[in-house]
Amino acid sequence: MSYKLQVGEMKASYLTDREIWAHFNYIFSSKSKNSTTYKFVLIKSLLENLYNVNEKLELNYSVLFSSFSKIYWNLVIHHNLNQINMTDKKAEVQRILLKVQSKYQIPHTLVFDRLSIELQIEIINKVTKRCKINVMGAIYGDTGCTIYDFDNGKEQLRLNSTFYSFMQRFQRVLNYLTNYHLALFLEKFNEKGDITNLLLKVENVSKRSSLDQFYHVLSAFYSSKCFYCGKAIKKENAHVDHFIPWSFVQADQLWNLVIACSACNLSKSDKLANKLFLETVIDRNNTLIAIPEIRKREDMRVYTNTKLKDLYDYSVENGFTDVWMPKKIII
Numbered sequence: 582m583s584y585k586l587q588v589g590e591m592k593a594s595y596l597t598d599r600e601i602w603a604h605f606n607y608i609f610s611s612k613s614k615n616s617t618t619y620k621f622v623l624i625k626s627l628l629e630n631l632y633n634v635n636e637k638l639e640l641n642y643s644v645l646f647s648s649f650s651k652i653y654w655n656l657v658i659h660h661n662l663n664q665i666n667m668t669d670k671k672a673e674v675q676r677i678l679l680k681v682q683s684k685y686q687i688p689h690t691l692v693f694d695r696l697s698i699e700l701q702i703e704i705i706n707k708v709t710k711r712c713k714i715n716v717m718g719a720i721y722g723d724t725g726c727t728i729y730d731f732d733n734g735k736e737q738l739r740l741n742s743t744f745y746s747f748m749q750r751f752q753r754v755l756n757y758l759t760n761y762h763l764a765l766f767l768e769k770f771n772e773k774g775d776i777t778n779l780l781l782k783v784e785n786v787s788k789r790s791s792l793d794q795f796y797h798v799l800s801a802f803y804s805s806k807c808f809y810c811g812k813a814i815k816k817e818n819a820h821v822d823h824f825i826p827w828s829f830v831q832a833d834q835l836w837n838l839v840i841a842c843s844a845c846n847l848s849k850s851d852k853l854a855n856k857l858f859l860e861t862v863i864d865r866n867n868t869l870i871a872i873p874e875i876r877k878r879e880d881m882r883v884y885t886n887t888k889l890k891d892l893y894d895y896s897v898e899n900g901f902t903d904v905w906m907p908k909k910i911i912i
């Protein structure tokens with residue numbers, strides 16, 4: 582009964598692409614026990630946190646289950662979607678969230694990042710505790726104990742390096758695949774719920790309602806000029822832009838965010854900025870990590886220049902070949 586395991590050791594050091602595809606095929610098939618959406622949401626959370634691992638490919642539960650809790654909250658509370666294959670029952674994590682919602686009388690309109698930090702932490706702690714029992718061992722068991730090892734005491738998992746490289750190379754298609762299967766599950770078991778635009782809801786379930794908190798950090802030391810075109814910008818026209826598009830990373834790390842004018846932000850959209858800008862972002866990030874309070878941030882602690890370069894190259898490898906340049910650059 583691997584789903585109840587407290588510690589799981591890695592039983593293979595090398596996996597071929599074919600073996601890893603076979604594992605994913607199994608997880609998404611009816612052969613795997615998927616009575617709830619847990620496995621899909623765990624894979625989605627792993628994909629969101631691919632670049633939050635340290636140099637040993639370790640990932641803390643605090644970041645992993647922060648994504649998991651956010652996705653679950655937005656599905657269960659914001660979109661009112663059932664997460665289990667029985668209409669008269671509720672998944673454990675679903676029950677936890679509904680209890681919190683009722684205790685604090687939270688309206689369903691509130692998305693996760695609009696909740697107070699204290700409440701977010703309370704939810705993440707409760708969800709982590711539950712997922713240690715139900716979730717960590719389930720995918721581990723489904724994949725023959727090969728894609729990661731985990732330690733519920735240390736609250737950490739470590740990815741198999743060949744699996745990690747696979748996730749980087751196929752990140753985009755894995756995201757589509759996971760969203761598709763999650764939406765399919767939700768469509769099947771939410772006859773009474775609102776399933777209009779379901780795939781769109783699932784695709785956007787991780788999106789923040791606002792990037793203001795990042796603007797505050799970046800604007801504190803950043804000249805009020807657009808990162809791309811150099812045009813002077815007023816606060817009301819300043820946009821926080823994902824240097825590597827959000828549609829690829831599905832995450833908001835400070836080291837991937839820049840301040841841009843609205844014209845650049847809108848014309849760039851989800852295209853990849855010209856590689857010329859990569860060195861400038863790296864220089865900017867080196868300035869950022871020199872500031873002690875910023876270096877302590879969860880997203881900056883594991884940042885390296887190589888990581889950003891890799892992310893750039895992997896976004897090209899994943900099909901982001903439409904390269905963008907601003908029309909005019911003011912020097």
Ligand SMILES: [Zn+2]
Binds near residue numbers: 807808842846907
């Ligand atoms: Zn601009």
